[in-house]
Amino acid sequence: MFKVPEHQVAGHQASDGKLGPLVDDLGRFYKPLQSDGRGSKELAFYETFSSDTRVPDHIRRFFPVFYGSQLLEASNGSGKCLHLVLQDIVSGRINPSIMDVKIGSRTWYPGASDQYIKKCFEKDGKTTTVSLGFRISGFQLYEGEESGFWKPGRNDVQSFTVDDVRSVLRRFVSSSSSIGNEKPDCSFAPSIYGGSAGILEQLLELKAWFEDQTIYHFHSCSLLILFDKESVRKGSTPAVEIKLIDFAHVLEGKGVIDHNFLGGLCSLIKFVSDSKESSITANVESEKPHDCTSNGNCITITSRTLVRPIDLTAKEAVFINGFPCKKPVR
Amino acid sequence: MLKVPKHQVAGHEAIGGNLGPLIDDSGRFYKPLQDGERGTKELAFYHSLSSDTRLPDRIRRFFPSFYGSQLLEASDGSGLRPHLVLQDLASNHLDPSILDVKMGSRTWYPEASDDYIQRCLDKDRTTTTVSLGFRISGLQIYGNKESGFWKPSRKDVRNFTVDNVRLVLRKFVSSNSPFDSNVTPDCCFAHSVYAGPAGILQQLLELKAWFEDQTIYHFSSSSLLILFDKESVWEGRTPFAEVKLIDFAHVEEGNGVIDHNFLGGLCSFIKFISEILTDLNESTTEARFAEPDKKCLCNAP
Numbered sequence: 220m221f222k223v224p225e226h227q228v229a230g231h232q233a234s235d236g237k238l239g240p241l242v243d244d245l246g247r248f249y250k251p252l253q254s255d256g257r258g259s260k261e262l263a264f265y266e267t268f269s270s271d272t273r274v275p276d277h278i279r280r281f282f283p284v285f286y287g288s289q290l291l292e293a294s295n296g297s298g299k300c301l302h303l304v305l306q307d308i309v310s311g312r313i314n315p316s317i318m319d320v321k322i323g324s325r326t327w328y329p330g331a332s333d334q335y336i337k338k339c340f341e342k343d344g345k346t347t348t349v350s351l352g353f354r355i356s357g358f359q360l361y362e363g364e365e366s367g368f369w370k371p372g373r374n375d376v377q378s379f380t381v382d383d384v385r386s387v388l389r390r391f392v393s394s395s396s397s398i399g400n401e402k403p404d405c406s407f408a409p410s411i412y413g414g415s416a417g418i419l420e421q422l423l424e425l426k427a428w429f430e431d432q433t434i435y436h437f438h439s440c441s442l443l444i445l446f447d448k449e450s451v452r453k454g455s456t457p458a459v460e461i462k463l464i465d466f467a468h469v470l471e472g473k474g475v476i477d478h479n480f481l482g483g484l485c486s487l488i489k490f491v492s493d494s495k496e497s498s499i500t501a502n503v504e505s506e507k508p509h510d511c512t513s514n515g516n517c518i519t520i521t522s523r524t525l526v527r528p529i530d531l532t533a534k535e536a537v538f539i540n541g542f543p544c545k546k547p548v549r
Numbered sequence: 550m551l552k553v554p555k556h557q558v559a560g561h562e563a564i565g566g567n568l569g570p571l572i573d574d575s576g577r578f579y580k581p582l583q584d585g586e587r588g589t590k591e592l593a594f595y596h597s598l599s600s601d602t603r604l605p606d607r608i609r610r611f612f613p614s615f616y617g618s619q620l621l622e623a624s625d626g627s628g629l630r631p632h633l634v635l636q637d638l639a640s641n642h643l644d645p646s647i648l649d650v651k652m653g654s655r656t657w658y659p660e661a662s663d664d665y666i667q668r669c670l671d672k673d674r675t676t677t678t679v680s681l682g683f684r685i686s687g688l689q690i691y692g693n694k695e696s697g698f699w700k701p702s703r704k705d706v707r708n709f710t711v712d713n714v715r716l717v718l719r720k721f722v723s724s725n726s727p728f729d730s731n732v733t734p735d736c737c738f739a740h741s742v743y744a745g746p747a748g749i750l751q752q753l754l755e756l757k758a759w760f761e762d763q764t765i766y767h768f769s770s771s772s773l774l775i776l777f778d779k780e781s782v783w784e785g786r787t788p789f790a791e792v793k794l795i796d797f798a799h800v801e802e803g804n805g806v807i808d809h810n811f812l813g814g815l816c817s818f819i820k821f822i823s824e825i826l827t828d829l830n831e832s833t834t835e836a837r838f839a840e841p842d843k844k845c846l847c848n849a850p
Binding site for chain 2: 240282324325329344349351352381385430431433473474475476478479481482483486488489493
């Protein structure tokens with residue numbers, strides 16, 4: 220039984236009769252091959268990668284498991300279409316918080332068409348891609364039974380400033396009680412970002428590989444950061460995970476490291492690391508209107524840039540183009 | 550007595566009546582303030598750097614010493630003009646081999662004009678900047694007393710491919726004649742210059758560690774100057790190889806973000822240098838098995 224994924228934060232979505240991925244009950248994710256060659260490029264990557272002996276096992280775990288390809292009825296009713304069969308990364312998690320971060324200070328690559336380069340270049344300049352070396356493509360943050368998921372629309376996410384990104388990264392690991400405040404407490408930062416199995420440690424492992432590997436250049440790929448508060452609270456493993464996804468534009472490294480990805484990765488690591496540090500200062504300075512940073516930069520969350528948490532739980536809502544709408548009553 | 554520098558490999562040169570830097574006999578380098586904002590920005594940067602307490606001393610040594618500014622007769626005869634007074638980095642080397650490597654997969658920065666960005670982008674795409682994350686801006690490699698320096702033209706350097714860059718980084722530390730394009734570089738000096746606790750690689754790694762953390766400055770279009778001279782190596786004088794950061798006309802504030810552009814390029818450069826050493830280790834091991842009694846003759850002048 221195929222259905223629309225409940226927890227997709229970026230990319231084409233199979234809602235509202237569009238072409239998008241599907242999931243089943245067995246932990247598999249079916250991604251339709253995208254048009255104009257990108258789909259076959261992604262399939263080729265997964266096929267090469269899954270048999271590439273040069274990739275060490277401890278790095279392989281950062282990639283979704285690949286099960287091959289399968290002909291399926293497309294979600295937009297256009298008939299049978301080839302789908303990539305991948306591991307459904309979020310399956311088994313209850314109310315997962317997920318962030319999709321596109322890594323690299325440029326999403327275009329030499330050899331792409333002028334038109335594509337121009338499109339990417341403009342988007343890179345308008346988002347935090349050029350300034351930060353990464354941008355948030357989408358996210359959902361579970362804020363509790365009452366508030367449900369905070370999931371801003373694509374347009375809002377795309378206009379995030381550097382300060383917004385910093386703030387989201389802090390809010391991502393803050394307690395529900397600091398919702399609505401302008402000072403997220405980052406109280407979960409030590410357990411989600413920190414620790415020997417935390418996000419930071421995994422990012423550092425990936426960084427070490429990128430400082431050395433010259434096999435692949437991952438253009439326009441995303442890092443999916445995911446966790447669920449239940450797993451974190453229970454201490455089940457893996458409580459927090461990072462996964463590399465979206466391989467429609469992977470090129471050969473040809474003896475050169477993926478310096479574009481690496482630069483952006485290091486920038487993300489710095490931001491996550493600063494959030495982790497700020498959780499200590501946040502708890503100490505609760506009286507002053509503190510700004511949750513360790514380097515004195517002020518953060519203000521303006522209502523213009525962030526959409527307020529939706530007042531629907533995940534069960535009640537349907538996400539259409541990223542905007543939460545109440546499900547129609549039958 | 551001011552004169553034209555003998556060992557300038559990139560940037561505007563004061564020859565042929567052009568505006569360019571001058572040096573004196575006491576180890577100082579006088580860089581005329583460039584037109585428009587660039588000159589004042591570079592001066593402001595050096596002032597800021599010299600009083601910035603956030604910079605650890607072990608990182609400060611990568612920057613040229615700054616002695617202020619001075620009004621001097623410009624080299625193009627245009628009259629008195631302010632000059633930056635800096636340390637002449639080549640002055641304590643005799644016949645130095647020098648590499649000027651412009652760091653970063655983009656040389657433009659978001660605050661620049663559209664025109665500037667387009668010009669930089671075109672250059673970045675036609676050089677190794679986009680592909681490698683760095684490009685060689687200029688170089689000179691000392692051969693010997695008879696042959697002197699191999700110093701390819703700016704145009705040739707700009708057309709370097711990724712493979713050319715790989716080759717040049719090996720030629721840089723070889724004893725073969727740099728003029729000979731057919732011979733495989735012997736990488737004789739690689740261990741002395743690139744490796745070791747005072748070698749280039751160690752210095753680059755120190756810079757890398759700082760760039761992974763510092764959010765004070767973003768160095769657009771800055772260069773790493775790599776210098777070494779063969780005499781120092783032969784005479785066992787340390788340090789023989791130096792890494793310096795230069796050209797600060799386009800430095801912007803970091804604003805809490807690391808200079809990921811510079812860092813990416815730096816890591817790419819580090820990988821290229823490391824590979825030379827790794828390749829050497831592998832071939833030395835093979836050679837030792839093949840000819841265990843053969844010695845390296847490189848240490849002879």
